[in-house]
């Protein structure tokens with residue numbers, strides 16, 4: 001089993017500074033600061049092929065370039081641990097168990113981009129991760145490992161607060177709602193200064209790359225999807241929870257390997273790789289988990305918070321539940337998003353109530369109308385699971401909707 005992020009054997013509690021250092025922790029940072037340049041580190045991360053693990057899979061080095069190119073004397077780097085997607089626990093587990101790996105990655109991202117201040121962003125109800133992160137910052141500061149100050153922030157427990165510009169607003173003490181882009185954070189972010197925002201898992205990968213090298217990282221995974229990713233497997237397998245798998249592992253291998261296999265009597269009809277992605281059917285479970293293999297299927301690895309569809313799952317009810325989540329969690333500031341997420345629930349509930357066909361056309365048109373019309377991509381995230389559910393489980397929706405009412 002590949003283990004880049006979750007040190008084996010699994011530590012019971014948070015990894016201390018001395019334990020992290022005993023397995024090579026902070027050596028990468030020290031080496032790069034002593035004998036490397038920011039541009040060289042940026043090139044190393046580019047060569048590793050690292051993409052962001054916050055869901056959008058943006059190439060990390062390309063994001064860093066924007067902030068690195070700015071001449072401002074004040075720059076920020078933010079570790080985004082604002083995870084609040086149902087079914088995903090990876091960031092909480094990572095920050096709680098391996099806070100120093102995240103912190104070292106943050107310091108490295110800061111080194112590459114010329115940051116003068118660092119921020120670790122978590123959400124209010126993350127008590128364990130918060131304690132862990134605060135202790136790690138104190139330990140690292142006492143050991144003289146911090147080249148710039150790092151603060152731990154806790155934002156509101158909402159989904160949209162994890163969007164990168166909402167994170168910036170939250171740190172500034174403003175309501176945690178996404179900003180209009182451009183300008184991108186790399187140009188004008190926190191307090192108007194160039195800011196790099198990376199997911200905490202991305203940062204932990206950076207720490208490993210800095211220590212082990214781009215070639216070792218790029219040797220794991222597939223052509224376009226390098227390294228490992230953290231998957232959160234739900235109830236229904238013998239070992240639910242957060243597991244690290246190499247890109248290229250199939251869903252079935254992840255379920256049968258680290259997941260320990262499905263519980264007796266459980267049969268999968270499909271799964272959703274993460275809430276804001278597209279459903280896969282049971283005959284697609286042998287698809288390797290990778291950006292390039294899931295894209296043609298209308299899906300993506302997302303943040304790896306897997307949702308199972310069992311043979312007894314009410315798929316229409318599941319679609320309503322997902323649509324209601326996005327309706328509740330949209331922040332209300334962009335009318336197309338408000339309209340789409342509300343209407344999605346309305347139309348899906350009509351299907352549930354057996355009010356006849358026509359729903360597919362309505363939902364597709366709604367999604368087309370709203371596409372790219374929000375400050376953030378929540379609109380598209382809300383559409384992906386619903387539209388893919390209609391495609392993959394078409395018969396379930398047709399059955400629930402029933403025939404057209406007489407006279408219509």
Ligand SMILES: Cc1cc2nc3c(=O)[nH]c(=O)nc-3n(C[C@H](O)[C@H](O)[C@H](O)COP(=O)(O)O)c2cc1C
Pocket residue numbers: 051052053054055056057058060063080081082083084085159160161162163164165197198199200202203376377378
């Ligand atoms: C509605 C919404 C919620 C998001 N929530 C998170 C989150 O909880 N954590 C996260 O890292 N990224 C989240 N993102 C993605 C971030 O905006 C951003 O792309 C990410 O933090 C960048 O890090 P990465 O390049 O390392 O992936 C969210 C995006 C949207 C639109």
